[in-house]
Amino acid sequence: MVKTIELRVYGMTCDDCVLHVKTGLLGASGVKDAEVSLKDGMALVHADDTVKPETLLSLDVFRGKYKAQLRSVKNE
Template sequence: MTKTIELRVYGMTCDDCVEHVSSGLKNANGVNDASVSLKDGMAVVRTIDKTNPYDLIKLDVFKGQYRAQVRSVKND
C-alpha cells in the first residue's frame, strides 16, 4: 500500500525553491514521488505505507528557509 501526503510549504519564492524542496522530498526514505507547486504553496508526496508524514516535515530541507505543515494523509 501507499500513502498520499499533502504538505503546505512556506518560504518558497521561485522555481529554484521548488526544485530544492522537490529534490529534498524525493530523496527521503520511503518517498516514491513528490510534486511541488509554487503557486499553491503545496507539495503532494507519494510514499510507502509505513512512512510517518510528520517525519517529512523534519527533513533537512525544512530546517532553514522553508517549513512545512501536514495538511492531509490518504491511504491509497
C-alpha cells in the same frame, strides 16, 4: 500500500525553491514521488505506508528557509 501526504510549504519564492524542496522530499526513504507547486504553496508526496508525515516535516529541507505543515494523509 501507498499513501499521499499533502504538505503546505512556506518560503518558496521561485522555481529553484520548488526544485530544492522536491529534491529534499525525494531523498527521503520510502518516498516514491513528489509534486511541488509554487503557485499553490503545496507539496503532494506519494510514499510507502511506512513513511510517517512527521518524518517528512523534520527533513533538513524544512529546517532552514522553508517550513512545512501537514494538511492531510490519504491511503490509496
